Amino acid sequence: MRLLVTGGAGFIGANFVHYTLRRHPEHQITVLDALTYAGNEASLAPVRDSIEFVRGSVADAAVVDELVGRSDAVVHFAAESHNDNSLRDPSPFLTTNIIGTYTILEAVRKHGVRLHHISTDEVYGDLELDDPAKFTPETPYNPSSPYSSTKAGSDLLVRAWVRSFGIEATISNCSNNYGPYQHIEKFIPRQITNVLAGLRPKLYGQGENVRDWIHVDDHNSAVHAILDKGRSGETYLIGSDGERNNREVLSMILELLGQPGDAFDQVTDRAGHDLRYAIDASKLRDELGWKPQFTDFRDGLAATVDWYRDNEAWWGPLKKQVEAKYAAQGQ
Numbered sequence: 199m200r201l202l203v204t205g206g207a208g209f210i211g212a213n214f215v216h217y218t219l220r221r222h223p224e225h226q227i228t229v230l231d232a233l234t235y236a237g238n239e240a241s242l243a244p245v246r247d248s249i250e251f252v253r254g255s256v257a258d259a260a261v262v263d264e265l266v267g268r269s270d271a272v273v274h275f276a277a278e279s280h281n282d283n284s285l286r287d288p289s290p291f292l293t294t295n296i297i298g299t300y301t302i303l304e305a306v307r308k309h310g311v312r313l314h315h316i317s318t319d320e321v322y323g324d325l326e327l328d329d330p331a332k333f334t335p336e337t338p339y340n341p342s343s344p345y346s347s348t349k350a351g352s353d354l355l356v357r358a359w360v361r362s363f364g365i366e367a368t369i370s371n372c373s374n375n376y377g378p379y380q381h382i383e384k385f386i387p388r389q390i391t392n393v394l395a396g397l398r399p400k401l402y403g404q405g406e407n408v409r410d411w412i413h414v415d416d417h418n419s420a421v422h423a424i425l426d427k428g429r430s431g432e433t434y435l436i437g438s439d440g441e442r443n444n445r446e447v448l449s450m451i452l453e454l455l456g457q458p459g460d461a462f463d464q465v466t467d468r469a470g471h472d473l474r475y476a477i478d479a480s481k482l483r484d485e486l487g488w489k490p491q492f493t494d495f496r497d498g499l500a501a502t503v504d505w506y507r508d509n510e511a512w513w514g515p516l517k518k519q520v521e522a523k524y525a526a527q528g529q
């Protein structure tokens with residue numbers, strides 16, 4: 199299978215490339231990545247000789263057309279992915295998430311190539327803390343931020359191209375991922391690297407917001423299950439029952455790094471901060487027989503802490519700039 203992986207130098211995309219080559223060394227992989235601030239070629243260094251890497255934008259129709267034309271399937275990870283950045287400057291979110299997805303759709307339509315579109319549970323908005331409900335494929339879209347609204351828009355484009363033009367495509371909406379190679383602007387790696395760099399972790403507001411954590415390899419095994427057995431036009435929700443509030447996750451990080459439980463700062467809350475996400479993944483489990491492998495969050499988190507401890511060369515050069523950006527807005 200010739201796979202085109204967009205955004206393959208980012209967190210989940212790079213892990214997808216590693217995961218795929220471990221299990222399917224016969225697959226030919228081309229990565230298309232613009233290497234924005236979030237992309238890092240070093241994340242692909244261990245497999246660099248086994249893949250083709252093309253630096254370019256998913257919004258560049260000529261590049262996309264050429265690459266899609268010589269692929270059997272496209273797995274579309276490329277996106278602007280950080281909520282806080284979307285509050286500072288929404289513009290690249292529209293270009294990459296909306297126009298980029300439109301550009302991919304036109305190319306797969308022209309060449310008759312299968313698409314799997316990677317999306318997020320944030321398209322559904324948020325849930326109350328005491329609500330027993332979880333997101334299902336039937337939950338109405340209700341995104342809160344510029345990031346999640348552009349992801350919602352991209353999902354709707356995919357659905358429209360399936361219905362109006364008959365393209366072969368699936369969509370997955372996953373909850374919060376953790377694991378190696380995640381950019382240090384994100385919650386878990388930011389707090390781990392703060393401690394490792396001698397800075398205090400930063401908790402937004404009261405830290406009561408709940409995220410449904412899943413290990414990135416479980417996300418990617420689900421993507422493979424969908425590529426293998428998913429039905430065209432369908433949406434699959436990916437999650438592994440990992441609900442925890444931010445305070446609990448931070449306490450675990452502090453404990454794993456041998457810090458006192460109160461060694462953190464509470465900082466300005468995120469504007470429009472979604473309260474809780476929770477995924478009902480029963481369609482994926484029941485129809486496709488998928489199950490997560492990382493069922494103990496503490497073990498997965500401990501391995502992630504070890505990875506950042508062992509890979510300072512990967513994140514160290516970014517730290518000062520990332521923290522300066524947060525400090526400028528009191529976070």
Ligand code: NAD
Binds near residue numbers: 208209231256
């Ligand atoms: P990331 O920010 O770590 O990586 C994004 C990658 O896309 C980077 O390598 C970047 O260089 C590349 N990119 C950005 N704009 C591009 C463009 N115009 N053309 C080509 N490449 C471009 O993001 P991530 O956390 O790995 O997320 C990947 C996908 O998964 C996104 O679509 C995101 O919405 C989705 N998702 C993420 C999570 C999560 O917890 N991180 C959860 C669910 C869904």
Ligand code: DAU
Binds near residue numbers: 281373375
């Ligand atoms: O749910 C899936 C989404 O998960 C993906 O679509 C996004 O791409 C991904 O970034 C993630 O979005 P979140 O906004 O939930 O992730 P983030 O890591 O930015 O924040 C997680 C929680 O931690 C959130 O409640 C905000 C809080 N937070 C974040 C940072 C960076 C803090 O308390 N302190 C921080 O320093």
